[in-house]
Amino acid sequence: MKKQIDPSRRSGQSNKLEIAIGSQIRSFRKKMDLTIAELAHLANLSIGMLSKIENGNASPSLSTLQSLSDALNIPVTAFFRKYEERRDASFVRAGQGLVIERRGTRAGHAYQLLGHSVGKSISVEPYLITLTVESEVFPLFQHTGMEFLYMLEGKLLYLHGNKSYMLEPGDSLFFDADTTHGPEELVELPIRFLSVIVSPRFSE
Structure with missing residues (x-):
């Protein structure tokens, strides 16, 4: 069986923002005792896409974040808090916005x-x-x-x-x-x- 690698340990750390957003979404989902399938249904997303977002493997659009915030009943800005709390400055490399x-x-x-x-x-x-x-x-x-x-x-x-x-x-x-x-x-x-x-x- 293939061992799953924690996305936060990937070399390069080129998708820290996506990982932070995905981690927050997973955290809020678990606090509400929702499965991935249940949240995907509430946010009108596929299970596969939500799984990719939670694992930091996909960049959610603003409309997708809005759908998730509505489903979880939290503000969109809550998804960025874990990322922003780690630093006083936000550094984005060329092409990685x-x-x-x-x-x-x-x-x-x-x-x-x-x-x-x-x-x-x-x-x-x-x-x-x-x-x-x-x-x-x-x-x-x-x-x-x-x-x-x-x-x-x-x-x-x-x-x-x-x-x-x-x-x-x-x-x-x-x-x-x-x-x-x-x-x-x-x-x-x-x-x-x-x-x-x-x-x-x-x-x-």
């Missing part, structure tokens, strides 16, 4: 979460956004707080309210996020930019 799904996610459009504040009165979410495929229609975003964009590569026409801004490498844009905003035109591909969202964290 947590890939998440947002309204703009599609083929050629990648959103990577580079960190996440936990236990603070202010929520800070830094993203690296990469756009490599042309699109004619984009969803508009609207949420609480402020957002800061910094262009790294390419050329992008960005809409905020009723004004458009042409962003090139080195340009930045800082704005109220409660006004509709989002990409209006991909002028020069590939496009990469940083997006930092800062908002008050309401009591959970």
Whole structure:
């Protein structure tokens, strides 16, 4: 019989965030005395996928984490606590940000979460956004707080309210996020930019 290796002991430790999230999910599931099958059913996930997430072998999307938080009746931020409690700083190597799904996610459009504040009165979410495929229609975003964009590569026409801004490498844009905003035109591909969202964290 093949001996199962504890994911936390894998060489390289390249998926520490996934392991920490999976460990928290397993811990909360056991506290509620739920089997993997029962939690998978409540969260509308396959048993195999939930098992991979708990073992740190899969990166759950934001929508998946939301489904699990609803099923366990806990805030999404609770899944990150074990990871954040270990350090005062969050170090993410190139290409290893947590890939998440947002309204703009599609083929050629990648959103990577580079960190996440936990236990603070202010929520800070830094993203690296990469756009490599042309699109004619984009969803508009609207949420609480402020957002800061910094262009790294390419050329992008960005809409905020009723004004458009042409962003090139080195340009930045800082704005109220409660006004509709989002990409209006991909002028020069590939496009990469940083997006930092800062908002008050309401009591959970």
